Amino acid sequence: MTDFVRTLRDLNIAVVHPFDRTAEELRQQLSRIGCVHDAFWPPPKTLAEKYDVVFVDMAEGSAKYLRAMITRARTELPTIIAIVGYENPSVLAQLSEIGAHGILTKPLRAIGVMSAIVMARQCWSEQNALREENEKIRRKLETMQTISDAKRILMQHHGVDDREAYEIIRKHAMSRRTTTVEIAQAIITADDMLSNLKPAPGAAARKTRIPKPEQD
Secondary structure (H helix, E strand, C coil): CHHHHHCHHHCEEEEECCCCHHHHHHHHHHHHHCCEEEEECCCCCCCCCCCCEEEEEECCCCHHHHHHHHHCCCCCCCEEEEEECCCCHHHHHHHHHHCCCEEEECCCCCCCHHHHHHHHHHHHHHHHHHHHHHHHHHHHHHHHHHHHHHHHHHHHHHCCCHHHHHHHHHHHHHHCCCCHHHHHHHHHHHHHHHHCCCCCCCCCCCCCCCCCCCCC
16 A cells, blocks of 8 residues: 555656546546546547546446547556446446446545545556466466367377376477477367368278377
8 A cells, every 4th residue: 555655756647637626626636646647528539558546437328438438549448547436336347347447426525535545556466467467367267278189189199008008298398498388289280180181082081190209
């Protein structure tokens, strides 16, 4: 939490809101905090990658174009703080649709903007950390599945057991200075190619066998 407070003045902030009293008060408070910010209205088609935090005016039917504006041409989503003038099921659903990390209500109060930014940044950071962890788990599961499929192919064609199949993959990876998953994928690709080969017309069908890798 302390880090988010310390880095407030390093943030680039975009305010996407009609140029009215609410926008003016928000910009005044951002200036008091020391945040660099730019104001936009109407909403631009895209937002520059440099913006870390985006305040958006949340109204009926605005979620679709706001989401497009925020996500278009960006590799990482910014922290999103929605400004709402009222609450109803439609607006609440749109908050979820745009992935808001924080909320400010109209009329704005003299205090609350700094707290909203800090809490939203913390939420954003935790979501990113969770997303990265999920991606690591997904990649690990894919790797395990690929190796499992390759072992099954070796076991089927060469009559080895699970341990021996993995040892074949591991030794080939070591000898070629590559990863076990790359060797496993090569085995799967080769098996797919050989399985799709059709016998020449008039020739007797023969069972396709994958050459057994040489073991050290």
